[in-house]
Amino acid sequence: MVGNMIGVLFDGIAYGSLLFLISVGLSVTMGMMNFINLAHGAFAMVGGYVCVTLLSRLGLPFLATLPLAFLAAAVIGLVLERVLYRRLYKASHLDQVLFSIGLTFMAVAGATWLFGPTQQPVNLPDWLRGQVHARFLGLGLDLGVYRLFLIGVVVLVTTALVLLIERTRFGAQIRASVDNQTAAAGLGINVSRVFSLTFALGSGLAGLGGGLGIDVLGLDPSFPVKYMVYFLLVVAVGGAGSIKGPLIAALILGVFDVAGKYYVPEVGAFVIYTLMVVLLILFPFGLVRRKA
Numbered sequence: 553m554v555g556n557m558i559g560v561l562f563d564g565i566a567y568g569s570l571l572f573l574i575s576v577g578l579s580v581t582m583g584m585m586n587f588i589n590l591a592h593g594a595f596a597m598v599g600g601y602v603c604v605t606l607l608s609r610l611g612l613p614f615l616a617t618l619p620l621a622f623l624a625a626a627v628i629g630l631v632l633e634r635v636l637y638r639r640l641y642k643a644s645h646l647d648q649v650l651f652s653i654g655l656t657f658m659a660v661a662g663a664t665w666l667f668g669p670t671q672q673p674v675n676l677p678d679w680l681r682g683q684v685h686a687r688f689l690g691l692g693l694d695l696g697v698y699r700l701f702l703i704g705v706v707v708l709v710t711t712a713l714v715l716l717i718e719r720t721r722f723g724a725q726i727r728a729s730v731d732n733q734t735a736a737a738g739l740g741i742n743v744s745r746v747f748s749l750t751f752a753l754g755s756g757l758a759g760l761g762g763g764l765g766i767d768v769l770g771l772d773p774s775f776p777v778k779y780m781v782y783f784l785l786v787v788a789v790g791g792a793g794s795i796k797g798p799l800i801a802a803l804i805l806g807v808f809d810v811a812g813k814y815y816v817p818e819v820g821a822f823v824i825y826t827l828m829v830v831l832l833i834l835f836p837f838g839l840v841r842r843k844a
Contacts, residue, residue, distance in 0.1 A: 566699035568806020569706035574761030575786035577754025582792040590652040593776030594659035595625045599759025600771040604672045625759020630752040656776045663773035672771040791838020
């Protein structure tokens with residue numbers, strides 16, 4: 553019994569880590585750039601399809617496809633930000649929602665036309681398959697190798713992102729541009745370029761998460777719509793504009809979602825929606841609010 557609970561906890565942490573990796577870019581655009589981008593899942597889908605294509609058609613190693621998935625989603629995000637998104641930064645939130653949901657349906661239609669409506673298979677390398685045996689509190693546990701890999705990647709990415717935002721000159725420029733664009737421009741900061749690079753970074757992280765998540769979340773053209781609510785939950789519960797908040801929220805939601813589907817499968821995803829309501833009542837501004 554205890555072993556099953558630990559196994560469910562481990563799977564929930566791995567699942568939550570993946571949700572965080574995809575959602576953290578949405579937290580940046582919503583909280584720091586004040587833009588509601590419901591097309592964020594489409595960038596994750598781009599990363600997934602890049603990985604599948606490079607794996608199946610070009611035979612590239614799995615690890616080599618991940619940075620390319622990040623780069624592809626980041627470049628597409630940069631182009632769209634320059635051409636379309638920046639025109640709506642000062643628009644109403646309703647206009648932003650309508651625009652980004654329209655992009656989502658366009659991405660779904662484009663993916664269906666290019667790749668078909670079916671699930672995309674992924675062949676993980678042998679060293680990422682199977683399980684490893686570990687002992688915890690005197691109990692023998694079989695932990696999935698790929699889920700351990702996911703957790704490790706998210707730890708590295710989160711550490712790098714925190715250092716980038718809080719310890720670098722570029723991070724200081726992001727914070728200054730978000731808090732006061734006029735003052736930042738007066739100090740010589742190219743606010744437009746900072747916003748473009750920030751949007752590209754968030755899109756790239758979504759693409760990386762989409763590539764990593766093929767084996768866990770699956771990949772088909774409905775991906776951006778299917779998981780849109782999950783990404784929004786992570787940001788809404790955690791608090792837009794922060795890194796710590798969405799990380800905590802993603803881990804909580806991941807654990808409760810996996811536990812709910814394991815112990816009470818007849819209830820399904822209702823567990824996390826109930827949890828969301830409770831958390832938003834207790835923390836209406838999110839678990840962690842961004843400091844100005």
